[in-house]
Amino acid sequence: MEKITVEAVLENLQRVIDFATEKLEERDCSMKIIMQTELVIEEIFVNISSYAYHPETGSATFCIEFEENPNAVLMTFIDSGKHYNPLEQAPPDTSLDIDEREVGGLGIFLVKKNVDEISYEYTDGKNILHMKKFF
Amino acid sequence: MEIQKEQNGSALTIKVIGRLDAGSAPELSKELTTALDGVTDLTFDFAELKYIASAGLRVLLVAQKRMNKQGSMKLVNVSEAVLEVLDMTGFASLMTIA
Numbered sequence: 001m002e003k004i005t006v007e008a009v010l011e012n013l014q015r016v017i018d019f020a021t022e023k024l025e026e027r028d029c030s031m032k033i034i035m036q037t038e039l040v041i042e043e044i045f046v047n048i049s050s051y052a053y054h055p056e057t058g059s060a061t062f063c064i065e066f067e068e069n070p071n072a073v074l075m076t077f078i079d080s081g082k083h084y085n086p087l088e089q090a091p092p093d094t095s096l097d098i099d100e101r102e103v104g105g106l107g108i109f110l111v112k113k114n115v116d117e118i119s120y121e122y123t124d125g126k127n128i129l130h131m132k133k134f135f
Numbered sequence: 136m137e138i139q140k141e142q143n144g145s146a147l148t149i150k151v152i153g154r155l156d157a158g159s160a161p162e163l164s165k166e167l168t169t170a171l172d173g174v175t176d177l178t179f180d181f182a183e184l185k186y187i188a189s190a191g192l193r194v195l196l197v198a199q200k201r202m203n204k205q206g207s208m209k210l211v212n213v214s215e216a217v218l219e220v221l222d223m224t225g226f227a228s229l230m231t232i233a
Binding site: 010013014032035038039042043046092094095096097098099101103104106107109110113 | 158190224225
């Protein structure tokens with residue numbers, strides 16, 4: 001497993017994405033898988049940087065590892081901010097028409113759509129989000 | 136991200152180049168606040184938009200809601216990757232994609 005820990009501020013998003021992209025490219029993942037993974041990382045990281053420590057800042061750790069047969073990437077985000085389970089957030093109703101659609105709730109929805117497994121735990125004061133994506 | 140605007144009377148075409156993500160979406164949002172004044176026909180040209188995240192979708196939703204009141208809006212030259220995100224979130228059915 002490899003990991004990177006950064007201060008959870010938007011300016012560091014690209015560092016985390018670059019870190020993950022490099023590992024995915026080493027394993028010859030398709031551009032589509034890389035882009036979907038990038039979207040997942042952005043949505044989670046933006047949530048952590050916007051809310052977890054607000055109005056203070058803190059750190060976020062991103063871990064990545066791979067499984068074979070079948071090929072999968074396992075990603076974990078860890079922060080020590082406010083206890084928050086993103087999986088409990090109600091999904092947006094994508095069948096509503098324009099006037100009823102709200103602008104929030106899309107991020108975690110996109111995360112769920114772009115990974116195959118996702119689970120959350122709160123351990124030792126840390127929010128830990130595990131994700132698995134086959135490729 | 137780079138924004139290119141082409142105005143022709145009350146018709147405005149906005150070309151968004153690069154990535155519409157959490158870092159760049161506020162810039163587009165700010166641009167639209169004034170750029171849409173008096174516009175009745177808004178076109179987003181996404182020929183060179185490679186990536187969109189939820190922050191970008193929110194800007195599009197706000198623009199669509201505003202244009203519903205003052206005219207019409209459409210998205211053109213949408214790449215497969217961006218279309219996939221629009222489809223996933225139900226945005227593809229809320230917006231005109233030409």
